[in-house]
Amino acid sequence: QLQLVESGGGAVQAGGSLRLSCAVSGFTFPWYGIAWFRQAPGKGREGVSCITSTGITTKYADSVKGRFTVSRVGATKTVYLQMNSLKPEDTATYYCAIKWEPRSQICAGVPTEDEYQNWGQGTQVTVLS
Secondary structure (H helix, E strand, C coil), X not given: CCEEEEECCEEEECCCCEEEEEEEECCCCCCCEEEEEEECCCCCEEEEEEEECCCCCEEECCCCCCCEXXXXXXXXXXXXXXXXXXXXXXXXXXXXXXXXXCHHXXXXXXXXXXXXXXXXXXXXXXXXX
């Protein structure tokens, strides 16, 4: 059974760093994309970043470009989101999600909610001012 589990959230002072993890299990397709989204209270879900199964292609929202880095670890299908220089406006619940079709559209741009097929439960990130 396909499962995505996020971890690594917490509370941090502005300017600090956190690293989120997304562990994927029960998935055997050779190609896929993993995306990170976030949702702040009272707001819609925002695409933050994505990475392809090869790790070659990554995309970032303008709001996090230069501060966040997405990466993957070999064959384990674990994806990380390193978040540096955090700001209070980064406070949100962060979700990872997976997409495997259409192959040509995997991580083709900043991720949008409607294109991803399966989701994790989320992890809370709070940035204190």
